[in-house]
Amino acid sequence: MSIKKITLTIALGTLISAASVGAMAGGMGFDQAGTQWLKNVNTTQSTVTRAEVKNEVIMARQQGTLNISNTTYPVVAQSSAVPRSRSAVRSEAIQSVKNGQVSDLYTGG
Numbered sequence: 001m002s003i004k005k006i007t008l009t010i011a012l013g014t015l016i017s018a019a020s021v022g023a024m025a026g027g028m029g030f031d032q033a034g035t036q037w038l039k040n041v042n043t044t045q046s047t048v049t050r051a052e053v054k055n056e057v058i059m060a061r062q063q064g065t066l067n068i069s070n071t072t073y074p075v076v077a078q079s080s081a082v083p084r085s086r087s088a089v090r091s092e093a094i095q096s097v098k099n100g101q102v103s104d105l106y107t108g109g
Helices: 003-026 050-063 086-098
Strands: none
Touching: none
């Protein structure tokens, strides 16, 4: 069998396989509109405006009745490490390479 016939046979087999998979997927009963994933959401109109809600939040903060406060978010972590200069860190890295303690995560030069 020649290379041309082998290639043609493989291509024909791939085409037939793809066609059969497409035919099977077409008959699997998927909802064409995709509405099976949507939730029923209550869409009633609001009785207050955006400005009124903002004013309510401001008043609740002033009165201390607002349960949620994002004034401390995000939490800033304090470092307990002793600050070092760039040259000190660089010389430490060079020394660790000389000692054979090389990290696979280090990508610097």
